[in-house]
Amino acid sequence: MSGDALRRLSGRLGGGIAYGGDYNPEQWPREVWDEDVRLMREAGVNLVTVGVFSWAFLEPRPGQYEFGLLDEIMDLLHAGGVAVDLATATASPPPWFSLRHPEALPVTADGTRLWHGSRQTFCPSSPAYAEAAGRLVERLAERYRDHPALALWHVHNEWGNHNAHCFCDTSAQAFRDWLRARYGDLDGLNETWGTAFWSQRYGDWAEVLPPRATAAVANPTQQLDHWRFSSDALLALHRREAAILRRLSPGVPLTTNLLLTLEKKVDGFSFARECDIVAVDQYLTAADPESHIGLSLDADLARGLGGGAPWLLMEHSTSAVNWQPRNIAKTPGQMRRNSLAHAARGADGILYFQWRQSKAGAEKWHSAMLPHGGTDTKTWREVTALGRDLAALAEVRGSRVAADVALLFDWNAWWALESDATPSRDVRYLDLVRAWYEALWSLGITCDLVHPGSDPSRYRLVLVPALCLTTDADAASLAAFVREGGHAAVGFFSGVVDENDHVRLGGYPGAYRELLGVRTDEFFPLREAESVRLSDGSAATVWTELVEPRGAETVLSFAADPASGGPVAGHPAVTRHAFGDGVSWYVATRPEADGLRELLGRVCREAGVTAAAEVPAGVEAVRRQGPDATYLFLINHTARDASVPAAGVDLLSGAAVDGRAEVRAGDAMVIREHRPTGTAAAE
Template sequence: MVLWYGGDYNPEQWTSDVWDQDVTLMRRAGVTVATVGVFSWAQLEPRDGVFEFGWLDDIIDRLHAGGIRVDLATATASPPAWLSAAHPEILPVTRDGVTLWPGSRQHYSPSSPVYRRYAARLVRKLAERYGSHPALIAWHIGNEFGNDNPRDYSDVAAAAFRRWLRSKYTTIDALNSEWGTAFWSQRYDSFEEILPPRSTPTFGNPAHLLDFERFSSDEHIACYVAELEILREYTPDIPVTTNFMGFFGPADYWKWAELVDFVCDDAYPDPGAYDSYIQSGMQRDLMRSLGHGKPWILMEQATSAVNWRAVNTPKAAGQMRATSYQALARGADGIMFFQWRQSIHGAEKFHSAMVPAQGTDHRIWREVEAFGNELPLLAQLEGTPVEGVKVAIVFNWDSWWSLDQKALPAETDYIAGLTAWYTALFNRGIVTDFAAPGADLSGYDLVIAPSLFCASESELQNLADYAETGTLLVTYLTGITDETTRLTPSGYLGPLAATLGIQIDEFSPRATHRADEPRRISGGVQGNYGVWSEIITAKTAEVVARFDDGTASGHPAVTRRPTTSGTAWYSAAELDRTAISDLLGRVIEDTDVEPEFLENAPGVEVVRRGGLVFAINHGRTTATVTVESVAMVLEPYEVVLIEAPEEAGDLLQRGPRHLPVRAR
């Protein structure tokens, strides 16, 4: 098998005379895989029970004749107009009771048994017809589940939510106990009294809100599984997947990733943002982590600008190539795009594509063609792991969902906190995994747990156990509630408190920040902090830094405690980038983690995979970096690959405008 290269192909938007041109251009660009049929339900089943597969037969046969494999979508992401007209009960409803009508996409409730029945019928027809086609390389279920219909508050969803709760709690008394419904007279006498958390006069019950997030994620997963079971029945040997969307709030991908044969991702970082390459790197590392280190596929990215931001900045020349190499370096076995040919109708007509609306005499096409013809020279990457990953960041959706609620001591941004630590590691040339709080952490030299707000006693104990032999850094707002949203029964931090050697006494957030009101920490770590701080007592921990001001003035801000053969660190403040970098430098001294480079080289990343060292400059200015004893100046968006552990001067490829060649 070769690396995947291609994109979403929507031939139904074009007349058949364009199709032959498409296959010719795909071969010219080195396309190996096309994703077909994502939004084609209305073409495949134009009327209830009337199926028209002739056009799809033609397309798949043409692709196969051209040597292009097919990632065949089940087309269930956007129901046809006749279905919602006949069954309006499938439509989703907002928290405020507004029905979301057809005219866009994903206009269905994932809880609707009617929607699932019609979707299953279509999937069965597709599996029967194409399951043995030689072009079929994978099944692609749905599309970006939950992107446009993340939560449904309809009566259909209410009935499904009650079934989900009954399965989880068995008895209403157990639910009342776990939810703490004695507060505000919220006690339920039966499951039938429970509704989705629709608009209420004031704050909702936190446990009710969190369980609805879990339920809603599970309902999207259930739609996927319903289709998966049919495909397994007909084609047990064909891999099945769906496309994730990075750090996407409405879906718990830790749970979902166990149900796909390979992880896929849609990634659209803003090319105009100064740190977009860090955002995309973080997303790619999550995808690799969801698959436990196995290769994944970049299923969608843009060749240049998207269409859905307030301002849609195009990618600079060479930027698409640099971020594509980033995906390969961080574990991808394929680079795909949305979409093959730019649409001339519809809401995405201004979204860039592999073939621009202006045709092939265009910068974008030339970059697409050149990159596609480089990929065969990197075939050795297929199936190989990313090497030397010794650091993990603990991440979970329960904490994200919980910190997005109201009625908290202060509003904090969970993902921003995660990103701050990831950025500090990235800027030191340290490749990072993500890990669920209960995962096996024994293979890491350093584990960082930022704001693990909602965690079970066993998950906190897992971190405590790790810290006995590894280096653990825990930040503020960790271990505050258990998995039911109740304040941690054994006290904030649970079993981690003894491991860290501290006690959290009080939260001390500061709502305003004036120029004449400094927020500093000093001592072994220097820098500023933001809204969040905590008043803590160091029991058995060494105080590394203290707060200089505010209600926490004089109290510990950073602590360190040696364990059996490891170290446990705690940060009681929302540190700024300078302080995070300073603290991270201190923490790394307790580990065997070795950064890939020590120079101040903003925009540069260095990653090892498949016997190659990737050095990529995502910056808009030149950068100097030393890799494998080779000092090199990287131009903006330049990529250099070094064969390791061969002679350091053995460059496989460099330069955004040159095909890869071996230079001895």
């Protein structure tokens, strides 16, 4: 669906890639608006998001709707040739709502009620909020469904960013209703939650509560179900708004902006299924010197949410953000590289928060397309230059990213792995996913981050770095993939619990024992900052375990000397197993970066996976496939010029590339290659 909706959106924009950002004209006097539209045209902007935080202007008093300001800005943008992604404005209830409905304010696990004064100050289970938001969405849809500027509906904003979990009495009742629907009766709940432990058995539904602050470790399955419930409560609100828009404004696609790895609070796959176009926000972690790799991971996950279809980058920053401990400005050229990296990995729209940098409020130090300094600034010059670049890449729109590797990603596994009761606090979901992903990135290999329930048959290799929780069906799917000739690699502590966070008995790694041809008797997590040596001289950290091969061959062992090999010295650390017509690998520790890169390089070679291009370290290479050509994106994140084998035409400069692409330090190229014989069309 995402591909079809993006084609319609692109048609509204005159073809090509969407470019723009959040526009908040209510923050500025009327005389600024004309200048905004003029400068948008100068920068190449063709799409802006309007109304994200405008509820207090649209409904200044309960039931009193005023659309004059929005009417004027919609007309002005249309006259200026700028299309609108119109937000439903429901992410920030106005002060009158909180005053009238104090019971709708969210409550933390320790019983603290959070008051109005920021955004998303509402309980996701509040009937009053749902009704007020629904009324506003109806009025917006009725008024603007036929407006010529309207190209896309933007439902809410960053669902659950600040209020994913509420522990008030209303939420408690909603949680009980959700549990009844899931388990049917208290016997089912007690069995699933394992309430025989610590005398937690429930005899009446009124006794069941969210995992509020308590004296000791909370029930792990109760915690997991509360994560699921909280995500579903927000999803119900999304569906409510989406249903109104689809009923009153059919034919206009809708989306919402997901936060992906910035927050683990909602299940991105469930929200993506409810959108016509997948759209995400992505912000660099300033403290990370390799933040561009985290950017790529998010981009590949965004693509995975939509089944490989192109997607929209709804928000990122031109320079510094305002909410990290140290908000570091982007260096010259970094904004361009970031944006082109998203385009390389499937984004057909590049948008920012926000168009004009605010002069007041909590985000006044957050960068924007038009900064405080106006047009005589580095940022503005880079914004206008990027607009020209994206116009030159118009033909790339609709093409799909080529990837032979799938990396399984699951919010449920993330929630389970980071509950309060696990063998080591050093085993963190994103750390493990990022380590495996970074090894692939450094090898120039592109992967899709996909749900464990996805069909793996179109890939050569499936990676499972951190799937502690898995269902029987998903485990069987992976085993069938390998049995039929696929390759898979599985990381430690994967497959150990079922979907209810119950341990799979009979030895670890549980659901994957037969596939991997191993059985682990006991885990031996390492102490903080402790490391061990492997048989090839490389190092590993965080985790070891007592692995017994049962059909698998040992590829690497923990060093034989206990002083360097750790508590399971001499036992297998990495195994390889011929399973059916395919091959599976088990990685029973966390190799350091060089060792993991070498290991996954071997796994990829055996699976027949190759890089998009032969590139030196620090140069990103990704290929998008279209119906008539392929497009090789080369992005040089280093301070050194790079030479890469390639042939075609650089769309950014118009220069021919005859055998080698010379990518200057900090620069990028997008090379149109003729489509190789047999390459599938993108659409």
